[in-house]
Amino acid sequence: xxxxxxxxxxxxxxxxxxxxxxxxxxxxxxxxxxxxxxxxxxxxxxxxxxxxxxxxxxxxxxxxxxxxxxxxxxxxxxxxxxxxxxxxxxxxxxxxxxxxxxxxxxxxxxxxxxxxxxxxxxxxxxxxxxxxxxxxxxxxxxxxxxxxxxxxxxxxxxxxxxxxxxxxxxxxxxxxxxxxxxxxxxxxxxxxxxxxxxxxxxxxxxxxxxxxxxxxxxxxxxxxxxxxxxxxxxxxxxxxxxxxxxxxxxxxxxxxxxxxxxxxxxxxxxxxxxxxxxx
Amino acid sequence: xxxxxxxxxxxxxxxxxxxxxxxxxxxxxxxxxxxxxxxxxxxxxxxxxxxxxxxxxxxxxxxxxxxxxxxxxxxxxxxxxxxxxxxxxxxxxxxxxxxxxxxxxxxxxxxxxxxxxxxxxxxxxxxxxxxxxxxxxxxxxxxxxxxxxxxxxxxxxxxxxxxxxxxxxxxxxxxxxxxxxxxxxxxxxxxxxxxxxxxxxxxxxxxxxxxxxxxxxxxxxxxxxxxxxxxxxxxxxxxxxxxxxxxxxxxxxxxxxxxxxxxxxxxxxxxxxxxxxxxxxxxxxxxxxxxxxxxxxxxxxxxxxxxxxxxxxxxxxxxxxxxxxxxxxxxxxxxxxxxxxxxxxxxxxxxxxxxxxxxxxxxx
Numbered sequence: 001x002x003x004x005x006x007x008x009x010x011x012x013x014x015x016x017x018x019x020x021x022x023x024x025x026x027x028x029x030x031x032x033x034x035x036x037x038x039x040x041x042x043x044x045x046x047x048x049x050x051x052x053x054x055x056x057x058x059x060x061x062x063x064x065x066x067x068x069x070x071x072x073x074x075x076x077x078x079x080x081x082x083x084x085x086x087x088x089x090x091x092x093x094x095x096x097x098x099x100x101x102x103x104x105x106x107x108x109x110x111x112x113x114x115x116x117x118x119x120x121x122x123x124x125x126x127x128x129x130x131x132x133x134x135x136x137x138x139x140x141x142x143x144x145x146x147x148x149x150x151x152x153x154x155x156x157x158x159x160x161x162x163x164x165x166x167x168x169x170x171x172x173x174x175x176x177x178x179x180x181x182x183x184x185x186x187x188x189x190x191x192x193x194x195x196x197x198x199x200x201x202x203x204x205x206x207x208x209x210x211x212x213x214x215x216x217x218x219x220x221x222x223x224x225x226x227x228x229x230x231x232x233x234x235x236x237x238x239x240x241x242x243x244x245x246x247x248x249x250x251x252x253x254x255x256x257x258x259x260x261x262x263x264x265x266x267x268x269x270x271x272x273x274x275x276x277x278x279x
Numbered sequence: 280x281x282x283x284x285x286x287x288x289x290x291x292x293x294x295x296x297x298x299x300x301x302x303x304x305x306x307x308x309x310x311x312x313x314x315x316x317x318x319x320x321x322x323x324x325x326x327x328x329x330x331x332x333x334x335x336x337x338x339x340x341x342x343x344x345x346x347x348x349x350x351x352x353x354x355x356x357x358x359x360x361x362x363x364x365x366x367x368x369x370x371x372x373x374x375x376x377x378x379x380x381x382x383x384x385x386x387x388x389x390x391x392x393x394x395x396x397x398x399x400x401x402x403x404x405x406x407x408x409x410x411x412x413x414x415x416x417x418x419x420x421x422x423x424x425x426x427x428x429x430x431x432x433x434x435x436x437x438x439x440x441x442x443x444x445x446x447x448x449x450x451x452x453x454x455x456x457x458x459x460x461x462x463x464x465x466x467x468x469x470x471x472x473x474x475x476x477x478x479x480x481x482x483x484x485x486x487x488x489x490x491x492x493x494x495x496x497x498x499x500x501x502x503x504x505x506x507x508x509x510x511x512x513x514x515x516x517x518x519x520x521x522x523x524x525x526x527x528x529x530x531x532x533x534x535x536x537x538x539x540x541x542x543x544x545x546x547x548x549x550x551x552x553x554x555x556x557x558x559x560x561x562x563x564x565x566x567x568x569x570x571x572x573x574x575x576x577x578x579x580x581x582x583x584x585x586x587x588x589x590x591x592x593x594x595x596x597x598x599x600x601x602x603x604x605x606x607x608x609x610x611x612x613x614x615x616x617x618x619x620x621x622x623x624x625x626x627x628x629x630x631x632x633x634x635x636x637x638x639x640x641x642x643x
Contacts, residue, residue, distance in 0.1 A: 004363065033462035040359040043602050044609025068616045074287045075612055081288075105616045123606070134592055136465050162631050167620035186620040205602045207462040233623055248615050249622065263616055 007054040007087040013037055017055035017209070021200055024211035029174030030142070031125050036207040046079060046104055048202030049121035052209060053083065053102045056117055056200065062090040064098035069106035069246065069263035076104070095266050105168075107189040109245045109267035112197035114214055120183040122203040125210065127171040127181040147179050150221065158226055167231075173219045180210065180218075188232045188246050193218040235260040240271035302347045316340040325529075325558025326350055330600065331357030332459065332478045333364075334528050334557055351480075355601050361459075369454045371522055373510040375532050375555075377431055380508035382559075385435045387501050387536055393432035398507060399559075435504040436534050436551065445536065445549040446579075465592055472574055472595065476567045477556050479598030487588045487598075488566035491573045496586030498572045499538035500552060507531045507559050531556050533564040537572050544580035570594060 005011065020034035039047040057063065063083055067076035071093040079102060080091050092098050095110040102119040112118060128138045131149045141147070150171060157165045164170075170187035174180050182190060183201060193199065199212040212218065222228035233247045238259040245267055247260040262268035303310065317324055317340035327339040331354045339357060346352035382398025385391060397403075439445040455470035458478075467475070476484060491498055509529050513522040533554040541547035552572030554564035573588040575581075587593055597603065 008363075010363070010365070033464060035459075035461050038355075038358040038362045038459075038601065042355065042608065043605025044607075045605065045612065047605075068613045072287050073613050074291055077287045077291060105614070123609070135596075136592070161628050162635075163624075163628065165624065165628070167624040168617040184614075184617050186616055188620070205606055231620075231623055231627075233619065246616070246619075248619055263619075 004086055006059065007057050007083065008040075009037065009051065009054045014055040017051055020209040021052065021055065021211060024200070024209050025198070025213050027178075028212050028216045029178030029180040029210060031203075031208040031210045033207055034209050036204045039204065041078070041082070043205040044123065045075060046102070046121035047204030048206075048209070049102050049104070049119050049204075050079060050082070050202075051204060052119050052200050052202035053100060054087075056100055056119065057083065057087055057089055059087070059089065061099045062092050062097055063087075064092050064095065064101045064266075065103075066101065066106060066108070066264075066266075067104040068248070069108070070265040072265060093266050094270075105184050105186075106246070106263060107185055107192045109242075109262070109264045110270075112195050114196040116197040118195075118197050118199045120185075120199065120201045122181065122183045122201045122206075122208070124169075125181055125201065125203040125206050125208040127169075127179050142178060145177070147173075150179060154221060154223070158223070164222070164226065164228075170228075171221050173221060174212065175217050176219075179221070182218075186232070186246060187220065187228070188230045190218070190220045190228070191230050233260050237262045237268060237271070240268045240275065242268070242271050245271075302345070311344060313337065313340040313344050316343050322559060323348075323350060323353075325560050326481060326563075327353045327357055329557040329560050329563065330354045330478050330480065331361065333357050333361045351600050351604050355604075358601055366457065366460060368514055369457075370525070371513045371515060373512060373528075373530070375506065375510055375530070376433060378506055378508040378510045378530075378532070379430070380428055380432055380506050382508070383432060383504070383506040385502070385504045387503050388435060388438075391435055391438065393429060396428065400561075432506070434534065436536065439503075439536065439549060443548075446539075446545070446551060448551065463595065465595075466577075467591060467595060469571075469575070469578075472591065473553065473555070473567075473571060475595045475598060476554070476570055477563075479567075480600035480603070481560075481563045481566070483598050483600065483603075484566045484570055485562060487573075487594060488569035490586070491569050491588045496573045496576070496584050496589045498550075498552070498569070500535040500569050500572060501537070502565060502568075503534045503536035503551070505531070505533045505561065505565065507561070529558050531558065531560045531564040533561075533568045535565075535568040535572060539579070542580035550575070550579060 017034060020032045023032045024030065036048065037051060039050055041047060041050065063080065064071065065076045065080040067073040070076065083089055084091055095101065095108045099115060100117045100119060101108065102121070104121045107118070126138050128141055128150060131153055132138050132141065154164050157163065166187070168186045169181055169184040170190055172180050172182055172190060172193065182193060193212065194215065194217065196214050198214060201210045220228040233249060235247055236243045237245060237247060239261050242262060245262045245264060248263045249258055249260055251258050317336050320343065323343055324336050324339045327342055327350055328334050328336065331339065338360065339353065342353035342356040343350070345356060380396060382400060383393060383396045385395065436445055455474065456468065458471060458474045509527045511524045511527050514525050515522045535552040537550045537552060539548060539550045550572065552568035554567030554571065556564045556567065570588055574591055574594065576583055576589050583589055
């Protein structure tokens with residue numbers, strides 16, 4: 001495909017995005033406005049992540065794309081194909097072989113290294129959005145570090161339901177400063193955000209980029225007497241037997257039969273391989 | 280036994296093949312050409328160009344063909360193509376006084392220099408299905424005007440201007456920001472608001488404008504003037520030291536004259552709303568002018584009535600149909616992971632609630 005530049009976007013645009021990424025890395029958790037472009041896939045399909053990946057990829061990179069933890073979900077396939085076509089980069093399903101991983105809604109189970117970059121697709125980057133609909137207002141709240149509203153919301157959850165009723169996109173505080181939306185990952189994944197890899201977040205429609213440098217302190221919001229709990233289904237994977245990976249529930253018949261399987265397909269198949277080799 | 284579903288790649292390829300087949304329809308029926316769309320569905324082409332922010336009737340027609348007539352999908356195709364084009368400058372403001380009009384009407388004066396020219400309008404057609412058209416769309420003799428329209432038709436509002444009855448618009452002489460190259464930050468300048476409105480969804484802008492007419496920040500608009508025609512686009516070439524004509528575009532311009540009793544900061548005078556849209560897009564340009572006027576409350580010292588059409592953030596953030604349709608439709612993508620975490624949460628909360636009821640019953 002010669003009609004388009006490497007990784008689709010022109011160099012000027014990629015530079016503009018890289019500047020936003022660098023600014024984001026310099027101020028962890030701060031939402032940097034950027035001039036998001038119209039991409040050839042719809043808003044909501046990961047245009048922010050795709051733009052960040054496009055600005056991050058080099059011809060030597062190996063790309064992995066997951067959606068819901070899986071490499072074979074249709075949109076992951078579509079994004080992977082897009083970069084194969086426009087950037088001609090190596091692709092892989094193996095987490096540890098990838099240098100850039102674009103993800104929607106999950107953090108891989110396998111620990112990432114400082115040689116890797118994790119790119120998140122973000123629908124609504126503003127953690128305060130559902131408490132305050134106005135953007136100028138929420139920007140002001142971040143500037144003044146005025147997060148009382150968020151704590152009140154969490155408190156009200158506890159008084160109404162006896163627990164914090166947020167199970168995904170669970171808000172975090174970054175380096176004791178910015179409250180950040182981790183994108184709609186299950187709260188099970190939140191503790192993994194303190195990691196060796198660079199984490200970049202792209203919200204295309206909302207025109208925001210933010211970032212976490214390696215080893216950044218990321219704390220899930222909670223109260224002393226109601227501590228944060230990274231929960232998952234209390235089962236083990238039907239296929240690989242793992243007890244500590246995040247599980248999807250699959251309905252197997254029409255009489256209420258269900259099984260649980262790893263949402264991370266690469267992790268699950270590698271676990272299955274280990275078991276097979278041990279036998 | 281459950282087997283993880285593979286084969287998404289093949290499914291996508293097959294879906295695309297099926298889509299092409301559906302687009303083509305019955306092979307016994309002649310294929311529609313892009314040229315036919317461009318010539319005979321020109322108002323659809325205009326809408327796609329306006330909301331796609333790209334003036335290219337050929338590409339717009341192709342997009343309509345490719346999208347099976349789904350205009351938002353066609354607009355999306357054009358926008359995605361537009362992203363890949365370099366921006367090489369900012370043209371001079373088009374001079375609509377020198378528009379070669381095919382239509383020019385005023386609702387505020389019975390007659391004015393330049394005259395009222397109806398042009399090709401649906402306005403006074405009776406909306407009766409023309410069954411003859413189904414069989415034969417050929418046209419009979421169309422009379423020609425005996426003399427051409429004046430090449431310079433002054434704006435109606437300029438007549439009000441001489442009396443000082445209408446508010447003056449300052450000429451900032453500055454290059455406006457480009458909505459497609461810089462992130463939108465609020466509050467937005469009027470130039471930026473107008474940019475956003477002109478590419479906004481016709482239905483959304485229409486609904487917003489209609490809401491002002493029905494009392495949500497009513498602003499008493501008259502169509503001072505509506506004109507449709509071609510204007511030339513000129514670009515300053517620094518190396519040459521003068522501007523050159525780089526082409527001609529068809530636009531629809533609407534200026535509303537709005538009643539205004541004055542405010543704390545402004546004297547009683549007429550005020551304006553402005554709409555300018557690619558192609559023949561009459562409904563859109565009138566609607567745009569009404570919404571523009573509603574958004575100007577702050578600058579004119581009016582009260583904020585809390586109406587949706589006065590709320591810049593609400594209007595600008597929700598008018599773009601490509602953003603809206605993308606985010607709306609994305610909820611059909613897989614959300615297994617989030618849904619799973621919600622399932623766990625609901626089960627946990629129910630367990631706790633049941634435990635609470637049981638212990639309460641035991642206590643009683």
